[in-house]
Amino acid sequence: MKNYKNIQSLIGGYFAFCLTVFEVSDVFLERFNIEGDYFNYIFSFLIIVFIVGGIIFYLKSKKIKPSEKLEVKSNTNYKVVNVILIISLFFLFGYYAFMNSSKNDLLNKELPELIDLYENNQVLEVYQKAIVLKEKFPDNKIIAKYFNDVTDSISIETGTTDYDIYFRINNDSLSDWKFIGKSYNLDRVPFARLDLKFVNGENTFISRYIHTYFLRQGKMSFVFPETDKDIPEDHILFAGVKNSLSLPGLDHLDPVTMNPYSISKFEVTNQEYYEFLNSDAYKDSNNWPFPIVIDKKTFTLSEVKSIFIDEYGAQGPSNWNYGNFPDGQKDFPVTGISWFEAYAYSKYKGLSLPNIYQWENAANLSGSTNLIKRSNFSKEQLIRYDNQETMNVFGIYNLAGNVREWMSNPNNDSKKNRAILGGCFLDETYSYNDYYSQDAFDRSIGNGIRLVYNPDKNPELNNESFGVDVRDFLNTEDVSDDVFKYYLSQYDYEYSDKKITTENIDSLSNGIVVEKYQMPAGYGDGKEILTGYVFYDKNINEKYKPIIYFPGSNALHTPEDVNMVESFPSRMLYLLKEGYAVVHPIYKSTYSRQDEQRSDYGDMSDQYKNHVIMWGKDYKKSIDYIFTRKDFDSSKLSYHGISWGGFMANILLPLDERVKSAVLLVAGLEFQKCKKEVDAHYYTRRIKIPTIMLNGKFDQYFPYETSQIPMYKLIDVKEENKKHFIYESGHYVPRNELIKQHLEWLNKYL
Structure with missing residues (x-):
């Protein structure tokens, strides 16, 4: 023992x-x-x-x-x-x-x-991976650092009621909502565009497409209705919030404060409209917006009732017969109706037609790519009101395609035309992201109805006029070459390389070097300094092929250079590792050079004209700097522009013959008018270098037919030396395609 x-x-x-x-x-x-x-x-x-x-x-x-x-x-x-x-x-x-x-x-x-x-700027992927790793290794400081780098603390004002708040990444999938806390006690969230959900008892409200930047600044105040309001069945609730439009031609408008509202999950069906047609409400003049004055002519209900008839002269939509909808289509959306009939139906239900802000808020245009693929476009017939494939991230059916949906808003003060959005089964897919209006009396097949409920009556946004002047660039008369020479002379300056400085500011572990250059801008009070950054891989053993870069409009709203300098190398790594050096000027009004010009949209002001000229001078002077570099093969200089930079290529590329090719990511012409001497389409006609455009078919900023196609056709290059690639996407293209096409284009022309 x-x-x-x-x-x-x-x-x-x-x-x-x-x-x-x-x-x-x-x-x-x-x-x-x-x-x-x-x-x-x-x-x-x-x-x-x-x-x-x-x-x-x-x-x-x-x-x-x-x-x-x-x-x-x-x-x-x-x-x-x-x-x-x-x-x-x-x-x-x-x-x-x-x-x-x-x-x-x-x-x-x-x-x-x-x-x-993280180095490849995959913010959401870093966030998702860091969340998992933090649970396994809660005390690891490296994980905590990267988590903090891609997230931010936020502040949300919800009034006197305490809400449980959830978020999800703004995209086009039915991802789960993640709880972040109650009002005033919130977890960190990823630095990205988010959808928010507010829950208080049985009341659930949604607010979409809000960037963490605004939540961090405490700039977002959400408005909720009284909780005892009777919300209609099959409606989705949206919180009131300050919001702006992204529809082409309206995306330059100032944000407005929307009141809370709910929108129907479904379009109005034939059966529902049939019940209205056969009720006393159809005959009640109080439900119709008559008399109404359009283009100085007064219309009365008795006059127009004879217009609202079906194929055989009975009252009803234009595709019905003898007052009945087509056989077997009681659960299909009603179509073939005018704006007036849609309005009368909304009054009968005690509801409203959506205003543009409400409809777009529910439509989530920025994340519509996958939804469009599942929706009823370019087809021969309608589909049921409740087709599951067509449901968007908020649980709303057929917002994209099937039938166009009449809005409350007139297109102009005459009230002849009314907005109608979403596209229909006969339309092309890109119509979902476009603003349309048509004659309020139009009864085309494809016109339909969706309704909203406004707990707090607020007619201002319903009656606001929205006029979009889509410009016919292809048929606009060009200016003479002599006049254009004058336009070019606006960008002249006296050249000098005596005051150019360059300093090394960073050297990354993957071999990427970051340098900063400075030189006199050549405008203003003479003290203005043009700053820029150069990125290259020190392990390349031959001369670098330079690329001059122009950023997206986020540069106008980012106050410091530091975030760009930190994130830019990872985005350009595919170029840097192939021996290219990317030169990123800090153009006037961007990053650390911010001033009163906070928009990239054109207008008729001298301020906008003068800024275009300053951007052109910054571009040309940065090319001067590139040609002073002994480690660059400047004969192989190319241009790369993204979004705003894709638009600015119209103006910049004709300014300097030293640039030999261009790769434009999401580019097009803008509709806003400006002074003729800086109007982009006159410059587009003088682009003489090989140019490739990479675009999304559903781009809400540069519409396919009215913006992208005119720009491409106006580029004055032989067809074999220009390309326009179209992807089934919105205001972006798949990154693997960008990398592939960018490198192939440069290899071909440099």
């Missing part, structure tokens, strides 16, 4: 010893950031000691007298204790082996993946 007591003591002591060694070594290695296989060496050593010790003890036990062996054998309690200790020891070994394996996975796999995502 004494021998078994010794075994028990020995195993117990060794157990405690191993536990101490593991704890101390774990703290020591973590404290001094020691990586590698040191923990494995310690682990292996302890196992070897245990095995060798066990063998030695076994050999010694052979010398025990038989009577002692019998005595010990009979003592079951000691056996059980020893077995438990041995199992515990192996469990301890297994536990620390597992923990060490997890740490190795973190060091060798998880963290490198996280860092790679």
